[in-house]
Amino acid sequence: MNGIIRAAALARKDLLLEWRGREILTAMATFALLVLLLLGFTIGATPSTSPTMLWIALGLATMLGMPRLIYSEVEQGAFETLLLYPGSREHLFWGKSAALASLLAVLWCVLLVIAGLFFNLDIWSRLPALIGAGVLGVVGLSATGTLYAALLLHVRGRELLLPVLLLPIMLPLVLAGVRVTEAALGGNNGGMWVAVIGLFDILFLLLAPLLFEAITEET
């Protein structure tokens, strides 16, 4: 119970700061929109290419915004204080991950609406399936993102290194996300690709909190 309170307090704090500052979400949404536009103009804004563009935009925006969520706290010296509170550091992982997942979920919804207009997609009749695909992907993105950000906590030039490490690990998730979104738009159930994202999420949700605790203890 105490762990849930701690994780919720941390997520609430991050989201409250973001709500008041609107730094991360604004930057991520603007960047994702630019990626969508760029890909749309270069590849062609057709419904068949929209899932790929959506997931590329989401993945790249994650790499832009996620370091800010964790490293701004490190720069202020507040992250060390967080680590020194009593209790499992897994709770910190859950809190940070939940905050990031919430921001990404909002971003996914914004991107869906923009893609609906831009690619002439009928998102409204497929909304539950599209939101489901987004939630599955967002959970995995936030878990891997939080873990890798912690991994590079004490590394110089971590903001530059993070995308290099994160991109390969995100690749299966983005690929499966594309396929599940294609299936959702086509009125299919996604089959194997839903299982791939599900497995990815379960694996990282089981391992990442433990690794996060081990990584943050090693100072």
Next chain:
Amino acid sequence: MPAAELAVVADGLTRRFGLVSAVRDVTLSLPRSSVLLVIGPNGAGKTTFLRLLATALKPTAGRVAVFGADLVREPDAVRRVTAFVPTGPTTYDGLTARENIEFAAAMSGTLVEPQEWLERAGLAEVAHRPVRTFSQGMKRRLTMAQAWLRKPALLLLDEPFSGLDADGLRLVDALIADVKSRDGSVILCTHEWERGKRLSDLMITLAGGRLVESTSLVSTTHVEFVTARGHR
């Protein structure tokens, strides 16, 4: 002195950063209900010493027990009884003073009435103002209140007097007195020696990471409990 009466027992505490030893072979015992003043020039290892005791760093060598809990094997047990107030404020500028207090309470698993702690910190009237509008001294008082609400048995203060006005200094005095009254101990590092001495029972001097001198500041035999290898 029986181990149960000791707040901190350090034996050969060492921390190296690469080839540089920030803290070298520090051995001391600190009784409960006492205040230890740590002095020394810049780079003497004072902050590293505090950060080691706070579990922010792991020792490279040596053993430390804080209220009987081993620093390396039981870091969470140490964190439960320890509060560390670093030199700079660790508050969140985008939150109000009250929200900062609520956050610290939730993270430390403590049920508190935020208003009470804001009053102690002299910040009750600005409880709903964002911390970004606060002066450095006000932020520091808020950081102190966040540490205080945890009711620590071992309080670690790094330069606690810097940037504080008379009210802020009284807050530090009250915080230290409260920890002592609960049979806890305080370790403070400061360059303001005279003020630090008035609040402390014991004093050690660090130089180049080594404990080079230990002194009792009160007319008791406390000095017997603070020892350094080769310095008694």
